[in-house]
Amino acid sequence: xxxxxxxxxxxxxxxxxxxxxxxxxxxxxxxxxxxxxxxxxxxxxxxxxxxxxxxxxxxxxxxxxxxxxxxxxxxxxxxxxxxxxxxxxxxxxxxxxxxxxxxxxxxxxxxxxxxxxxxxxxxxxxxxxxxxxxxxxxxxxxxxxxxxxxxxxxxxxxxxxxxxxxxxxxxxxxxxxxxxxxxxxxxxxxxxxxxxxxxxxxxxxxxxxxxxxxxxxxxxxxxxxxxxxxxxxxxxxxxxxxxxxxxxxxxxxxxxxxxxxxx
Ligand SMILES: [Zn+2]
Numbered sequence: 001x002x003x004x005x006x007x008x009x010x011x012x013x014x015x016x017x018x019x020x021x022x023x024x025x026x027x028x029x030x031x032x033x034x035x036x037x038x039x040x041x042x043x044x045x046x047x048x049x050x051x052x053x054x055x056x057x058x059x060x061x062x063x064x065x066x067x068x069x070x071x072x073x074x075x076x077x078x079x080x081x082x083x084x085x086x087x088x089x090x091x092x093x094x095x096x097x098x099x100x101x102x103x104x105x106x107x108x109x110x111x112x113x114x115x116x117x118x119x120x121x122x123x124x125x126x127x128x129x130x131x132x133x134x135x136x137x138x139x140x141x142x143x144x145x146x147x148x149x150x151x152x153x154x155x156x157x158x159x160x161x162x163x164x165x166x167x168x169x170x171x172x173x174x175x176x177x178x179x180x181x182x183x184x185x186x187x188x189x190x191x192x193x194x195x196x197x198x199x200x201x202x203x204x205x206x207x208x209x210x211x212x213x214x215x216x217x218x219x220x221x222x223x224x225x226x227x228x229x230x231x232x233x234x235x236x237x238x239x240x241x242x243x244x245x246x247x248x249x250x251x252x253x254x255x256x257x258x259x260x261x262x263x
Pocket of ligand 1 (some may be wrong): 099101154158194195
């Protein structure tokens with residue numbers, strides 16, 4: 001009789017510990033939520049660089065997926081200001097960004113973004129605008145800037161910043177900001193490190209140049225996006241099936257991922 005009571009007590013204790021652990025785990029996981037910042041490059045049928053290219057059809061489908069499933073697309077400004085204020089973002093929040101400023105963003109992404117009233121940010125290689133014919137023109141940039149697109153800097157020449165130093169490094173960061181501001185007539189507050197490459201001194205230079213935040217790829221260690229100069233992003237591919245997209249949009253995608261070393 002006594003033995004049965006003891007076993008029952010033991011089982012109740014184990015169950016109690018399991019329930020408490022489960023609740024603790026749920027609270028911990030909730031706390032690790034990060035607003036997903038999506039990273040695109042080309043929106044094109046050309047598949048020279050498949051990792052950097054999403055087809056127009058896949059992009060339209062992905063935006064439709066966001067709309068149909070009630071995701072709230074916010075601006076980089078809202079993300080950064082909210083993060084600074086330690087705002088608890090709704091778990092259906094998402095930010096859309098594009099690197100390099102390809103011309104196909106104007107032709108294949110902009111109409112879709114406009115259709116859904118989704119804001120987005122594009123990071124420009126300032127000294128190649130109007131020079132490289134695959135990239136956006138200043139006229140296109142101005143038009144997009146008046147219609148929900150925020151423009152940021154992606155350096156002057158798309159250099160890998162950890163390999164630069166001195167005045168050249170400074171100029172890639174500060175100079176590109178100035179060039180874009182002069183053309184757009186508005187301040188540029190956001191930066192994206194080419195190939196996600198950065199270091200602590202580079203982060204300081206970006207902050208000193210007057211940027212409010214900077215984005216990496218998935219190289220950053222700051223998987224919780226607390227450091228505004230190391231905001232990590234999630235690459236979106238053409239072949240992301242809805243289940244993968246759901247995972248990437250969950251806010252926990254980076255949580256259990258093995259991060260590549262920081263540069
Ligand atoms: Zn780039």
